[in-house]
Amino acid sequence: MKKILYITGLLLLAVMMSFASAEFYSSMTKVDYVEGNRTLKFTTKMNTRHISDAIKINPNTAGFEAEVKKYVNNNFDLYVNGGAKTLTFTGSQVNGESTWVYFETGGVTDINSLRIKNTILLGTFPGQINIVNIAFKGNQRTMNFQRGKEMNEVSF
Template structure:
């Protein structure tokens, strides 16, 4: 129950922050789900379109944008499962107005006791950037934040 209230409160807080369009708020939100049937960690990241465009120095309406986003995510997110570094597989992206949705995954994960994640998305370009990540593994939810000076986090299950 406390987790539900916390998640609801966090959601309301984020919605209220995003409702101030003229206010520069630098954040990303990532949802990580473990899919037991396929032994896959699936990542879904929501980013601000103009911020990603500035970071990649490419127009989001061009065909080359997805390739640049893929390269950018691969250069700014590192994951180790149970102490072993893993390779991210980019599965796509979608520009939807002010948001870019980025999809990537890690396959062949049979069991997770720890995840060590480095997330520097947009932190170099925007020092006030905060990256929030909700990780769900077999019914357990962990939330971690990344920001300048705290780009790496580890969770245990």
Template sequence: MKKFLYLSSIFTFLIMMSFTVFDFYSSMTKVDYVDGSKTLKFTTKMNTSHISDAIKINRNTAGFEAEVKKYVNNNFDVFVNGAPKNLTFTGSQVNGETVWVYFETGGVSDISSLKIKNSILLSAFPKQFNIVNIAYKGNQKTMNFQRGKEVNEVSF
């Protein structure tokens, strides 16, 4: 009986631990190539409270979205075929626990290589993991970024 009580208490403890909340730090960026306009369109999704902590601004502050755009601009760089590209921000929105940031770069006629530096939230959260999914002329590629690996490159 003691053995049964001991095992059931361990089992109960393990079940209780499985319901413990662990913070998961990540961002996801989707990159779509628009052939007609020769544009790469980026959509980045982040956790609202994580970005708020990183930029040290309350999410309810009027300038929050402008600061998020500035932060992304300082922590996300794109190089097409080795040449740096300027990013133009086209919008952003806060939707509950998610912040969406939209930006693009034009004048992209053909991509043989795409290099991205993505250090979003990496300095604020050591376990941050950033994912970039790229869709280019029927090809799908995925890049992963984490502290110590802020730059990644794919070929098409």
């Protein structure tokens, strides 16, 4: 009887511990096409602690935004209709557990295909998943990125 109670206790402890250390690593990017000025606007939301760990700087310091800008520029590439587009960082803000990053690209008259390389936080967190939702002239597309699938393409 003692042996059964001991084994049951160990199993219960193992189950409880398996839930205690689970952490979810993700970013979400929303892409909107602004037809009036032919611009794709990007809004990315990520966990403040995770981006802080990746760039190795405290989010409360003055250099945080500059490092986030450099990090996003190095980890997010955009190709419209096969041509590379330059992304312009327009700002960021830390709001508690979330960091919001804003960037854009102009001169987009039409989109037949959109290819994105998104490696945000993939090098730091093996379980990271990045989701990109795109809205273009009434059409919605979603892309998923993870280690081993850093590039994705959609057609309109």
